[in-house]
Amino acid sequence: MSSISISFSCSIIPSPIPLHNNNYPFPTTTQAPIFRVTLFAISSPPSKSPSSSSQDVKKKHWKRGEFPGTSQTQSTRRTPIKNIKKRLDKKNIAKAWVNTVAEALSERVEKKQWLQALEIFDMLREQSWYQPKEGTYMKLIVLLGKSGQPHRARQLFTIMIEDGLAPTPELYTALLAAYCRSNLIDEAFSILNEMKSHPFCQPDIFTYSTLIKPCVDAFKFDLVELLYVEMAERSITPNTVTQNIVLNGYGKAGKFDEMEKVLSGMLESTTCKPDVWTMNTFISVFGNIGQIDMMEKWYKKFCNFGIEPETRTFNVLISAYVKKRMYHKMSSVMEYMRKLQLPWTTSTYNNMIEAFADVGDAKHMEYTFDQMRTEGMKADTRTFCCLINGYANAGLFHKVISSIRLAAKLEIAENITFYNAVLSACAKADDLMEMERVFNRMKDNQCQPDDTTFSIMIEAYRKEGMNDKIYYLEQEKQTMLTDDKIVSEPEDKIVQS
Incomplete structure (x- = not known):
């Protein structure tokens, strides 16, 4: 993903937010040398003289046992030098090619282009x-895991072993994480069992924490308890990251009593103390459901615990206040961030833009985006997803188009979230032809549709009573799922077009 840093003047445009100004040939085959043989008549040896002997007699210049050589072979000395030079040139060309390929691979990984990589x-x-x-x-x-290609990650793992590399706990954990990201919990547990059977690849706290996350996201807390028991049997102590993951799961499930129990245990622990992420988890849980009083209560409690808030903490508060249209409190938080010399970040602005977008407040959303660009903040994919959603919610579909054009001009990465935002905007505008064009472009760019993609399109077709379209779309979805499973077969190649 690439983005362009844009510099603007430091002047602040009119905004409803009170702000302070504190802040890449192989060598062509050469023709074999031609040696000419000339016949001379043999006459009696000339009288010996210093000049003639030095010119006509090939004097030997080697000692016994050494490699022969003569004084009259200037051309024969040049040939091996040329050959050495050719070999060095070829070697340098090969080395440069290797570096070029390695750089190309790194670039594809960085841009998350898994198929090209x-x-x-x-x-x-x-x-x-x-x-x-x-x-x-x-x-x-890791790239395949983040790109929703766990079966390809497993196949690559198998090829790695065939290449002679021994697996490590870190590589196994990365493979397990690939399945966890796609919510394939059974497959992830299978990898855990595989690790436990390997004497040099035993799971550690990072492995268990990685597996716990999809379990809590799916509200499968019984599996979480089993994993905790297994960790205790292996003398693996949960760390703060593990507990924060569980806290977040309990919060999303509305299990607030369990949250407090986990927090109490952390406060009593000497190795697993709550941190700012624990604080952010608590306030985001209540902020997301609109319980502002509880959010503020827990904010003060964590401050009393001696935990200092950071930028993300204030971003959570800002997002919660804007969703409730409590702009005065939002402004107070932003001013307090300036006082603490905490910079407003792209995430800060994205939270504000998203909050305005959710309620279709296009005016304040635009002010915030302009403010962001004025301060030189780099907009990212999330920024434009929020803008597109906001304009669509406000019914300003001509501005959706201008936002898409601006994103292209700024070379904003077009990922699954971006395409889903555009598809949703098309659906809200009842422009099904454009929605289908975006869907086809998405597939042409090797961006695999997800459940959200199909849900948006199916709902749009259902609204218009286009049952035949729904049928074909569901068939395409099933075909994609089948193709993804086929990739895991060992006889298949890694790269499939």
Whole structure:
């Protein structure tokens, strides 16, 4: 994902928010040298003289046992030098090619272009000088996990072992995380059991924390309890990150009593103390459901615990206040951030833009976006997703189009969230033809639709009574799921078009 940093003047445009101004040939085949043989008549040896002997007699210049050489072979000395130079040139060209491919691979990984990254990596493995590296496999497995390609990650893991690299707990955990990101909990547990059977790849606290997260997200707290028991049997103590994950799950499930029990245990612990992330978890739980009083209460409690808020803490407060249209409190928080010399970040502005977008407040959303650009903040994909959603909610569909054009001009990455926002805007505008064009462009750009994509389109078709469209879309969804499962078969190639 690439973005362009845009510099603007420091002047602040009119805004409803009171602000302070404190802040890339192989060498062509050469023709074999032609040696000419000339025949001379043999006459009696000339009289010996210093000049003739030095010119006509090839004097030997080597000692016994050494390699022969003569004094009249200037051309024969030049040939091996040329050959050495050719070999060095070829070697340098090969080395440069290797570096170019490695850079191309890193670039694809950085831009999250998993299919192109696999194509380059597959080409790399075919070279005779290829040496497998653990770090390369780790980056690709993580990328595939984040791109919703866990089966390809598993296949790559198998090929890594075939290449002679031994698995490690970190690589196994990365593979397990790939399945967790796709909410394939059964497959993730299977990998955990595989790790436990490997003497040098035993799971650690990071492995268990990674597996706990999809369990709490799915509200499968019985599995969480089983994992805690297993950790205790292995003498693995939950850390603050693990507990924060569980706290967040309890909060989303509305299990506030369980949240407080976990927090009490953390306060009594000497190795698992609550931190600012614990604080953010508590206030975001109540802020997201609009319980402002409880949010403020827990904010004060954590401050009394000696935990100092940070930028994300205030971002949570700002988002909650804007959703309730409590702009005066939002302004107070922003001023307090200035007083603490905490910079407003892209995330700060995104939270504000998103909050305005959710209620269709296009006016304040625009003011906030203009303020963001004035201060030189870099807009990202989330920024434009919020803008598109906000204009769609306000019924300003011509501004949806201008936002999409601006995103293209700024080279904002078009991921699944971006396409879903555009699809949703098309659906709200009842423009089904444009919605279908966006859907086809999405697939052409190797961006695989998810459940949200299909839900948006099916609902739009259902609204118009287009049952035939719904049928074909559901068939396409089923075909995509089947194709994804086929990838896990061992006889398939990694790269499939």
